[in-house]
Amino acid sequence: MTTPTQFLRSKYRAIEGGCVTCAGDLAVVESLPGVKEVDALASGLVLVTHDGTVSDDAVVAAAKKSGLPLVAAGPARPVRA
Numbered sequence: 001m002t003t004p005t006q007f008l009r010s011k012y013r014a015i016e017g018g019c020v021t022c023a024g025d026l027a028v029v030e031s032l033p034g035v036k037e038v039d040a041l042a043s044g045l046v047l048v049t050h051d052g053t054v055s056d057d058a059v060v061a062a063a064k065k066s067g068l069p070l071v072a073a074g075p076a077r078p079v080r081a
Contacts, residue, residue, distance in 0.1 A: 007036055008052050008076035012059060014044040018069045029062045046070060049079055 014020050020040040029046075030038045034053035040046050046068070048059055056072040063070045 005051055007049050007079040009079050010048045010050065010056065010059065010076040011073040012046040012048065012056075012063070012070040013073040014046070014068060015071050016069045018044070020044055020046060020068065026063065026066050026068070028066050029059055032058055032062055035059075045073065050076075052076070 020042065026038050026040060026046070029035060029048065032050075032054050034051045035048060036051065037049040038046065039049075046063065048054070060070050060072070
C-alpha cells in the first residue's frame with residue numbers, strides 16, 4: 001500500500017501594484033515540477049498547492065515571468081484531505 005502524497009498550500013501576495021486579474025496567464029507557475037494547482041484570488045492572493053518540492057523562489061520567479069510580482073505571505077501549510 002502506498003502512502004498518499006501530502007500536499008502543501010503556499011500563499012503569495014501581489015506587490016508593486018500587481019493585479020492578479022490583470023496578470024498574464026499563470027500557466028508557467030502551474031507547470032513548475034511539484035505544483036498541483038494555482039488559484040488567483042481577486043484579493044491579490046495567489047494560492048499554490050504543491051508536493052513540497054517547489055521553492056518560494058521558483059514560484060516568485062515564474063509569476064514574475066507572467067507579469068505578476070509576488071512575495072511569499074507565510075509558510076506553506078498542509079492541505080486537509
